[in-house]
Every structure is written in structure tokens, then in C-alpha cells.
Amino acid sequence: MAGMRRVVVIGATGHIGSYLVPRLVRAGYEVIALSRGERAPYHDEPEWQSVQRLTVDRDAEDAAGTFGARVAQLEPDAVVDLICFTPESARQLVDALRPTRPLLLHCGTIWVHGRAAGVPVTEDEPRTGYGEYGAGKVAAEALLLQDTGVPTVVLHPGHISGPGWPVINPAGNLDPDVWRRLATGEPLALPALGLGVLHHVHADDVAQAFEKALTRPDAVGSSFHVVAERAMTSRGLAAGAAAWFGREPVLELVEWAEFEKQAGPEHAGVTRDHIERSITADITRARTVLGYAPKYSALDALRESVTWLAANGHVDVKF
Template sequence: MNTLVAADGKNMRVLVIGGSGHIGTFLVPRLVRAGHDVVTISRGTRSAYADAPEWRQVRRVVADRDREDAEGTFGDRVAGLNPDVVVDLVCFTLGAAIALVERLRGEVGHLLHCGTVWRYGPSHKLPISEHPGGTAPVGEYGIQKDRIARMLKEESASGGLVTTSLHPGHIVGPGWHPIGPLGNLDPAVWTTLSAGRPLRVPGGGADLMHHVHADDVAQAFERAIQHRDAAAGEDFNVVAPTALNVRGYAHIAAGWFGHTASLEPVTWEQFRETTSSEYAEQSWDHLHRDHCFSIEKAKSLIGYAPRYEPEDAVLESVRRLIEHGELKVASPLVV
């Protein structure tokens, strides 16, 4: 059996499952700088979204989690690497989460799970806190993540494995497209705003989205590891200090290109007529939830202190995409 957690919270072996993804890109270097021995498990050999010298000190293991979960061997692989702490960034079903918990119980000092704010359903009262009583999640992704978070909380409350679940908003960072002002990934939205042309907005433009920079999510995981006792058995919202609604997001984004947004409110039916089914569904998924979250629990218990306002995180992402020719715009950035 491993020594559970070092008394000073340092020099532990931390295993990050899904370490080369959005969050892992920033979390893994943070953990190395904090003095931990870091191991990652990923399904391929793709590089992280941003390079950092700390990656040279990381042991990387390639594994097909889906296949090994189906075979019932993934937990053995994780336990065999002798971690003190496991950070699971890519668990999406309750069955997979239960299997990992049962295998690691008594052998690992702390299991941290990456959930999602979509564990919450459409908002009735804002901001949304971690306390129970809100609306039920919609969609299988959010339903599964909510079930996982509840299972983990019960596991710790019953005296089993020490767990923590962290629930990020819409993750933004350099290297991938952000959820845009209409709640989708349609690049044409950015072309329209950068040209100063009218943008068709479904509904009244007041629906909220709550973004978060990937490095702020990584910070939350690092602090939950550092403050294990405070984080034990808890779940945390992890988002930017503020949220953006559709019209505010559009006006801010148009200003980056020296324009004032011209918004044309339309019904959802009209919006779907002129938008691809894929992008219309993305917009509905993000906007009808109308989410804004409280981060007071994370701030008070683990010292979470996000550095990025949502618009700053998105601007960093958009600038990188433009510079690398991955996003075409009609006017240059003026900020």
C-alpha cells in the first residue's frame, strides 16, 4: 500500500489521466513546478496544446482507457503506477468511475475527478451554488457527470476513498476554438462581428454562459491537491469570476475589431432556418441552460483565485487562432 499523502503535500506521485488535453496542458507543468513526480496516461502521443519545459520531467504512459475499462483492467493499470494522487480528467460514465474508485480504495490518498457545470439543469436562481436543490441535468453527459459527483461524495462521506470533484464551465485556452457569443463553435460568427455586419441572435440575447480559462481550472485542481483535507469529499464549481450574456459577449467581441455589434433578435425557429443543425443545437445546449455560477465555496475552502475574466480568456484564444491562420476574420484585432 502506498504512503497516502505526504505531510507537507509535496513530493507526491501524481497521476493525471488525460494529461495532454485542455486542462492537463496547464495542470501537468503546474504539478511539476510544485515539486511532484508526475505521470500521465493518454490514449495517444499527441502533444499538449502549449509546450512547457516541465514536460521533459513527466513520465507518459499510452493506454486505451475505453478498451481497458471494457476489459476491467484500467484500474489495475492506474494502481500499478503507485500514485499518491490520481487526477481523472476523462471519465464520462458512472460505471467507469465506480470501477476506478473500487480499485483504488485503500491504495491512493486522493482521487480528483473533472466534472462539468452541465451537471446542473436550466437555471431557476442565479448564481448557482454547489448546494442541492437546483434543476435536474439534461442530456446524458450532464446526467452521468452528476451521478459521478454524487457517488464520489457518498464514497468519501462513508469513510472510503478521499475524493474531490471539480466542475468547470466552458473551458477556454490557446489552441482551440472557444464557445462563441451565440453559444456555438461557428467560425462565421467571428467573421460577422469582425466585419461589423448584423448578427442574428436567438431570443433576447440575455442568456448567460460561464467560461473559464484552462489554466484557472488547472489552478483549482492544484489547490485541491494542496488542500486535501479541505477538499475531501467536496465538489466545486470552477469558473471565471463573472459570466457573459449573449449581447454583452457580442458587443465586447466586436469591439476587439473596432466595431460596435449590430444584433438582430430572432426566434429560435428563425435562427434554426439560417444556421446548420449542428451549430443550432450547440447554441440551444449552451443558451437554454442560462448558467451563472458561484465560486465562493472554492475560494473559501481551497483558495481558488481565477486570474482570467471570461472575455480575457476568449481574447487570448481568438488571438492565437488568428495568428495561426485557424480563424478567418474581416478586420484585424485592435486590442
């Protein structure tokens, strides 16, 4: 990894890339940012002015069989792939990179673990996945951590939070009214006695882990959880969020049918997906090998998120 200078970031203007690209520029890397070009990064930082930005439709080029070659032609020392969701997409990329063997950093997800059987969940737990998304990530990771000829590190974020987009709330879904209820003291229904577990992470902490992985040769061939210091229960998150507004949460701990009735089927479905997993992800390996040190607690990350959502009219609360 000595002398590594040129880094290609795939999915560069998304949640993680918006923080990672400026970090890499400040660290002295030459950065080539690939994205669909449909929107600007979440944060307009001055470092973007020194980044080469290319508009690429990953899905279309994967279908045409040209994406891997497109990346390889950029002659990267390292590739950060933030938007790979299937083994077929991963295979096309590593096949194209094999002749030059740049370092590949792949973004997975803690959802490769499926429903938690014991906690904290380590990276060595069997991959059971959950749903089409989780299954695709499991298969991609399995492929990449074989002897593909391309040195690879896989990082598994939790529920990525930060200013600029909706985030998973204490009820385990994206309903903006949850934040209003906590801010105003209105009752909030929670299923499973409010003991469903969520493990958030600030997008900048995920970016920190990717940056560190570029300079940790011992990380190659391994996967790492990238989450906040502690997972939290729905009840704990609700109490923490209500405290931002000087309140105690007013919680209604209800059976599932009642929760679904109050939340509606769409939000309830998202809640079920999250609390059925109830993953507490261990970060010991990331601390030891990567030097990962999360700056944000789950509540810190959520407060930044909700502050932005409120300031931009997406949630009806006042700080």
C-alpha cells in the same frame, strides 16, 4: 496530504492537463501523465521533459476491466481524473484505489445542474443534469461523493477556453463565422433577445483549481465550481468581442425559427444546449476552501482563444 509527491494525471494532454501538468512539475510533484498518445499537449512547455508519459486507452481498458488496476499499480499519492464520464468508469477506478486511498480529484462540469432555475447556482443545488453527458457526470459525482473509501474532490468547470481549440462563441456555439461577423461589423443573429448566459473559464484557471485542491484537506468530500469571475450574456460577449476590433456589434435579435435558419441546425442545436441552461455558477466555495482566484475574465479567455484561432487560420479575423 502531507508528503504527497506522486500525482497521476489521467487525460494529461487535453485542455486542462496541458496546463496542469507543467504547474505540478513546477510545484515539485513527480507527475505521471496518462493519455491515449494521439497528440502532443496543447503547449510544449519544458516541464514536460521531466514527466513520465504513458499511453493508455481508457475506454478499452475500462471495457476490459483493467484500467483501475493500471492506475493503482503506479502507486500514486494523488490521482487527477480529467476524463471520467460514467459511474461505471468511476467505480472501477475507486475500487482499485481503495486499498491505498490516494486523493482523487475528479473533473465534473457545471452541466450537472441542467437548466438554471435561480442564479447564481451553488454547488448545493439539486443535480438535474442535461442530456447523456450531463446525466453521466451527475451519476459519477454521486458515486464518488459517497463514502467510497477514497478521499475525493470534484471540480466543475464551465465552458473551457484557451489557445489551441475552438471555443463557445457569443452565439453559444462553435461557428467560426460568428467571430468574423463581430470583427467586420456584419449582422449577427442571436436568439432569446441575446440574454442567454454563458459561463466560460480559461483552462489555466481550471488547472489552478486542481493544483490548489491537492493541498486543501477541507475540500475532501465536496464539489466546487471552477469558472470565470462573472458569467456573461450573449449580448455582452458579442459587445466585448466586437470591441477588440474597434466596433459595436450589429445584432439581430430574432425568434428561434429565424435563428435556426440563419445558423443552420447543427450550430443552432449547440446554441440551444447552452442557452437553455443559462448557468451562472457561484465560486464562493472555491474561493473560500480552495483559495481559487481566477486570473482570466470570460472575455480575456476568449480573446486568447480567438487570437490563436486567427493566427492558425481557423477564423478569418485580423487583430
